[in-house]
Amino acid sequence: MNLPNCIVAQSGGPTVAINASLVGVICASIGHYGTVYGSINGILGILNQHYLNLTELAASGKDTLQRLATTPAMYLGSCRYKLKDYHEDASDYEKIFAQFKALNIKAFFYIGGNDSMDTVLKLSSYADSIGSNIQIIGIPKTIDNDLMITDHTPGFGSAAKYIASTLLEIAHDTIIYPVKSVTIIEIMGRDAGWLTAASALARNSYCSAPHLIYLPESDFNTESFVEDVRDLLTVQNNVIVAVSEGIHDSNGNYISAGENSSDTFGHSQLSGAGKALELLIRASLPVKVRSVEINILQRCAVHLSSATDLKEAFLSGEKAVSLALQGVTASMVIMKRTSDAPYTITYDYAEIKNIANEAKSVPREWINARGNNVTYEMLTYLTPLIQGEVPIAYHNGLPNYMDVSHLSSQA
Amino acid sequence: MNLPNCIVAQSGGPTVAINASLVGVICASIGHYGTVYGSINGILGILNQHYLNLTELAASGKDTLQRLATTPAMYLGSCRYKLKDYHEDASDYEKIFAQFKALNIKAFFYIGGNDSMDTVLKLSSYADSIGSNIQIIGIPKTIDNDLMITDHTPGFGSAAKYIASTLLEIAHDTIIYPVKSVTIIEIMGRDAGWLTAASALARNSYCSAPHLIYLPESDFNTESFVEDVRDLLTVQNNVIVAVSEGIHDSNGNYISAGENSSDTFGHSQLSGAGKALELLIRASLPVKVRSVEINILQRCAVHLSSATDLKEAFLSGEKAVSLALQGVTASMVIMKRTSDAPYTITYDYAEIKNIANEAKSVPREWINARGNNVTYEMLTYLTPLIQGEVPIAYHNGLPNYMDVSHLSSQA
Numbered sequence: 001m002n003l004p005n006c007i008v009a010q011s012g013g014p015t016v017a018i019n020a021s022l023v024g025v026i027c028a029s030i031g032h033y034g035t036v037y038g039s040i041n042g043i044l045g046i047l048n049q050h051y052l053n054l055t056e057l058a059a060s061g062k063d064t065l066q067r068l069a070t071t072p073a074m075y076l077g078s079c080r081y082k083l084k085d086y087h088e089d090a091s092d093y094e095k096i097f098a099q100f101k102a103l104n105i106k107a108f109f110y111i112g113g114n115d116s117m118d119t120v121l122k123l124s125s126y127a128d129s130i131g132s133n134i135q136i137i138g139i140p141k142t143i144d145n146d147l148m149i150t151d152h153t154p155g156f157g158s159a160a161k162y163i164a165s166t167l168l169e170i171a172h173d174t175i176i177y178p179v180k181s182v183t184i185i186e187i188m189g190r191d192a193g194w195l196t197a198a199s200a201l202a203r204n205s206y207c208s209a210p211h212l213i214y215l216p217e218s219d220f221n222t223e224s225f226v227e228d229v230r231d232l233l234t235v236q237n238n239v240i241v242a243v244s245e246g247i248h249d250s251n252g253n254y255i256s257a258g259e260n261s262s263d264t265f266g267h268s269q270l271s272g273a274g275k276a277l278e279l280l281i282r283a284s285l286p287v288k289v290r291s292v293e294i295n296i297l298q299r300c301a302v303h304l305s306s307a308t309d310l311k312e313a314f315l316s317g318e319k320a321v322s323l324a325l326q327g328v329t330a331s332m333v334i335m336k337r338t339s340d341a342p343y344t345i346t347y348d349y350a351e352i353k354n355i356a357n358e359a360k361s362v363p364r365e366w367i368n369a370r371g372n373n374v375t376y377e378m379l380t381y382l383t384p385l386i387q388g389e390v391p392i393a394y395h396n397g398l399p400n401y402m403d404v405s406h407l408s409s410q411a
Numbered sequence: 412m413n414l415p416n417c418i419v420a421q422s423g424g425p426t427v428a429i430n431a432s433l434v435g436v437i438c439a440s441i442g443h444y445g446t447v448y449g450s451i452n453g454i455l456g457i458l459n460q461h462y463l464n465l466t467e468l469a470a471s472g473k474d475t476l477q478r479l480a481t482t483p484a485m486y487l488g489s490c491r492y493k494l495k496d497y498h499e500d501a502s503d504y505e506k507i508f509a510q511f512k513a514l515n516i517k518a519f520f521y522i523g524g525n526d527s528m529d530t531v532l533k534l535s536s537y538a539d540s541i542g543s544n545i546q547i548i549g550i551p552k553t554i555d556n557d558l559m560i561t562d563h564t565p566g567f568g569s570a571a572k573y574i575a576s577t578l579l580e581i582a583h584d585t586i587i588y589p590v591k592s593v594t595i596i597e598i599m600g601r602d603a604g605w606l607t608a609a610s611a612l613a614r615n616s617y618c619s620a621p622h623l624i625y626l627p628e629s630d631f632n633t634e635s636f637v638e639d640v641r642d643l644l645t646v647q648n649n650v651i652v653a654v655s656e657g658i659h660d661s662n663g664n665y666i667s668a669g670e671n672s673s674d675t676f677g678h679s680q681l682s683g684a685g686k687a688l689e690l691l692i693r694a695s696l697p698v699k700v701r702s703v704e705i706n707i708l709q710r711c712a713v714h715l716s717s718a719t720d721l722k723e724a725f726l727s728g729e730k731a732v733s734l735a736l737q738g739v740t741a742s743m744v745i746m747k748r749t750s751d752a753p754y755t756i757t758y759d760y761a762e763i764k765n766i767a768n769e770a771k772s773v774p775r776e777w778i779n780a781r782g783n784n785v786t787y788e789m790l791t792y793l794t795p796l797i798q799g800e801v802p803i804a805y806h807n808g809l810p811n812y813m814d815v816s817h818l819s820s821q822a
Contacts, residue, residue: 041588165714
């Protein structure tokens with residue numbers, strides 16, 4: 001039996017679930033593809049002919065795959081490489097499809113977020129234009145939860161669980177002093193407020209934090225903000241505020257204490273919404289104030305990940321392979337929620353042209369009228385995604401993750 | 412049997428182990444003291460006659476105490492209240508000892524760091540001056556690990572484990588892009604570099620991060636720093652730097668991007684060493700640069716705490732009670748290390764006058780000559796302190812900590 005091969009790659013920003021999807025692809029490929037090639041640093045690995053043999057890796061046993069599934073960020077490395085329109089410059093495409101031919105590739109799986117789905121769309125269009133029968137399938141991954149059509153994205157649930165748990169711990173940290181204080185927590189999310197909304201999951205019978213939540217989907221007004229904080233301080237000592245990095249005023253200007261720069265895809269690299277609000281409160285109210293930027297920890301903390309998320313990431317990887325084997329192409333795996341309680345999900349696919357280069361925002365009706373809290377619908381949506389804990393192995397006091405030294409020789 | 416009572420209180424900054432010491436005090440007191448009073452917000456609780464009955468709490472069962480021992484920050488609340496010299500103003504002391512008498516108190520246990528030990532010293536001196544036979548015992552607690560005489564302090568090991576684990580996860584997050592980058596991690600530590608040193612525990616067979624470590628015990632030179640980073644970038648893509656918030660130049664000026672303010676005890680409230688170094692690298696080298704301030708997460712993340720640390724915190728609490736029952740006073744519980752491998756500790760005490768208002772720095776010989784790394788002796792010292800994981804209960808996807816709403820009614 002001479003099976004064709006496949007290639008899998010990972011791209012964009014890290015999550016804690018992206019390797020679980022990789023393991024899903026590897027496991028589902030056994031018996032259907034000969035060799036599973038792992039392209040190092042996303043699409044760049046194909047252009048540079050730099051691969052790992054993942055079939056060999058899988059042969060080292062179930063323990064290895066379990067460990068891989070709970071290792072943070074991309075085991076195969078990532079890239080921020082934007083393919084040109086092939087009508088203008090097809091050279092990258094020619095190289096990539098020549099590699100597909102040379103390696104007897106029948107399917108290409110790209111695990112990533114919005115920008116990676118742009119790559120899936122472009123490769124799919126090119127494949128169609130040359131009459132290639134290679135299956136090209138996107139597997140969703142982003143902590144931002146901003147991919148279209150799918151109910152949510154793998155990686156989001158774990159980041160949400162980390163943020164909510166951390167908020168709860170910060171609430172404990174904050175309540176101990178009998179003095180007035182304001183704590184501002186800046187959470188990732190340039191255009192979409194899903195992650196910041198997840199901070200609301202920290203609330204329980206004794207913890208009402210975060211007391212204020214501001215998302216980019218609602219214009220931010222500094223006067224209303226100071227008023228909201230001042231009001232709360234008349235009835236409680238500690239005010240905890242959760243705020244997206246991408247909050248902006250009604251003219252679209254980011255609330256930021258620092259300067260912006262841009263990455264390859266033209267994103268603003270924001271920092272400073274939390275710091276800006278800290279300075280604002282410091283100038284407006286006579287209270288102790290602190291800002292905390294959760295920063296990259298929210299996307300790499302496997303030690304506190306959601307079992308639901310990692311399972312769904314794995315199953316999304318498996319689904320991609322089964323779709324390819326059915327002849328589906330130019331598509332992305334999606335999840336459809338069939339019930340909130342009990343929480344049930346089915347796996348399906350959607351055409352990539354309806355997903356790439358679009359972003360899913362928080363519906364305005366899931367934010368309260370004043371724009372400083374989320375609604376019950378949001379909590380109903382979020383709660384199932386953070387359920388379950390993932391036991392990880394420790395060695396000598398530290399998480400025992402997979403060796404990623406194959407990525408460090410890229411200097 | 413009419414047993415005398417005791418009071419326990421917690422003070423200073425949060426740790427994840429301070430409630431384990433509280434549980435140690437409660438457990439050891441059963442059968443020896445009638446009621447264990449918990450003073451709310453440190454010594455302020457005695458001045459305000461605001462107590463919890465911890466004997467009643469303990470009666471609700473072992474599960475409650477287990478949950479309490481793994482709840483972050485102070486269950487009894489904290490304070491930053493500095494007692495005046497009683498020669499100048501004895502009014503606080505008179506109130507406190509009147510309360511001791513009114514409540515039939517035979518022992519007072521104060522769980523805290525340097526400032527709390529100043530309170531233990533002052534109360535002890537006053538007790539001596541009035542011929543009181545009340546035992547006054549300090550129980551060490553600080554993530555800073557800067558208390559004298561004791562080998563280390565409860566709370567430190569868990570913060571060290573959190574920092575090392577987080578550093579390892581950040582290393583995974585950072586290695587994925589095939590581009591030059593510098594990541595600067597700012598860690599707590601105003602005067603002592605113990606916590607920043609603990610970042611070195613992240614190193615393993617495939618991870619050499621952090622590649623540079625700067626502690627306040629060694630003067631920081633910005634030119635040498637840029638040179639160190641530039642040098643490393645010639646042999647590797649990603650440079651990860653761990654830096655204490657309190658690094659300063661040879662004139663004692665803090666390396667900081669922001670302004671300073673002071674708290675009750677005259678500490679500078681620093682922020683910005685990491686941000687300052689980020690701006691410096693950005694201005695000096697053509698690479699991607701990011702700074703991450705681990706911030707208060709390092710002192711409240713019970714979800715990733717050291718079993719060794721929590722056990723030692725509990726035993727320190729127990730030891731304090733047994734010392735008081737032996738008639739010891741004006742002292743603090745200390746740990747003596749009797750062996751590194753196997754790691755063994757004995758519990759003893761030291762006179763509070765030799766501890767209060769002193770701080771234990773990292774020995775200069777545990778830092779390399781260039782001042783950008785720690786030595787093997789440091790790793791030998793640190794490694795045992797982060798061993799073991801603590802299973803915590805989850806409810807609905809979040810850590811199931813103790814209700815602390817009794818602290819929120821203090822507005």
